[in-house]
Amino acid sequence: MFTKDKKYNNAAALLSDENDFYGIDMAQFGNSINEIMDRETIEKTSVLKQYDAAVSMIKRYYQYEEISGIERKKIDLIPENAYREAIANSLIHRDWSINSHIRILMFRDRIEIKSPGGLPKGITADEYVNGDISCLRNPILGNVFFRMNYVEMFETGVKRILFAYKDAKIKPKFEITDNVISVTLPIINNHYNVTEDEGKIINILENEGRLSSSKIAKMVGYTKSKTLRLMDSLKEKEYIKVIGNGRGTKYTL
Numbered sequence: 001m002f003t004k005d006k007k008y009n010n011a012a013a014l015l016s017d018e019n020d021f022y023g024i025d026m027a028q029f030g031n032s033i034n035e036i037m038d039r040e041t042i043e044k045t046s047v048l049k050q051y052d053a054a055v056s057m058i059k060r061y062y063q064y065e066e067i068s069g070i071e072r073k074k075i076d077l078i079p080e081n082a083y084r085e086a087i088a089n090s091l092i093h094r095d096w097s098i099n100s101h102i103r104i105l106m107f108r109d110r111i112e113i114k115s116p117g118g119l120p121k122g123i124t125a126d127e128y129v130n131g132d133i134s135c136l137r138n139p140i141l142g143n144v145f146f147r148m149n150y151v152e153m154f155e156t157g158v159k160r161i162l163f164a165y166k167d168a169k170i171k172p173k174f175e176i177t178d179n180v181i182s183v184t185l186p187i188i189n190n191h192y193n194v195t196e197d198e199g200k201i202i203n204i205l206e207n208e209g210r211l212s213s214s215k216i217a218k219m220v221g222y223t224k225s226k227t228l229r230l231m232d233s234l235k236e237k238e239y240i241k242v243i244g245n246g247r248g249t250k251y252t253l
Contacts, residue, residue: 011140014047024050025101026057047091054087054104061106077187078111082164085157086183088150090115092141110186118178125176131159192239198230210250
């Protein structure tokens with residue numbers, strides 16, 4: 001926690017009760033971003049307090065108790081362990097030199113966590129998403145969070161987030177730019193929000209894996225133009241993705 005000349009460093013300031021750093025801005029929305037149901041900003045205080053405040057928000061809006069007979073069971077709409085991992089990683093990997101808050105946007109069907117600063121030097125987007133390498137931008141904070149069992153020291157956390165969704169149809173999404181890392185955690189949902197026609201394409205891809213648009217059109221019995229319209233809708237909903245290009249283009253869930 002000290003510099004070479006025995007002064008407190010930035011990690012000490014970030015862990016102190018009072019400091020001059022930005023923090024976390026959290027908002028819970030209703031039916032649209034114009035309906036702000038709750039808002040809380042935690043700044044100029046310890047990153048541990050920021051972490052606790054963020055965890056309190058998910059408990060408030062994405063957890064409930066279900067009573068069955070004499071048993072009371074906690075239900076997570078979004079896996080708490082995945083959310084905790086995403087918040088911890090946003091705090092220990094963010095660029096604290098950027099005067100901007102971590103933003104947590106809470107919607108009915110998902111949570112979006114946006115962390116200032118791109119990836120540290122020495123790690124690519126694919127390596128980050130695949131969890132192949134851990135490259136801490138703030139190693140002292142990472143060590144503290146590890147000692148408190150908030151994170152696994154030798155993982156990026158992405159693998160643990162994905163594992164929490166291993167049985168869910170809608171998976172987390174990771175977006176990386178030069179200045180922001182975004183993680184989207186959907187509510188646990190084992191049903192696609194699709195029309196009957198779209199559902200036929202989903203069922204085919206679930207059973208067949210990767211297929212060309214021509215093959216899909218033939219299997220569902222629709223015209224090529226109708227099939228492409230349905231697939232454009234599914235891409236917009238982020239249920240399917242495109243692999244390859246030209247004649248080699250194929251589609252998969």
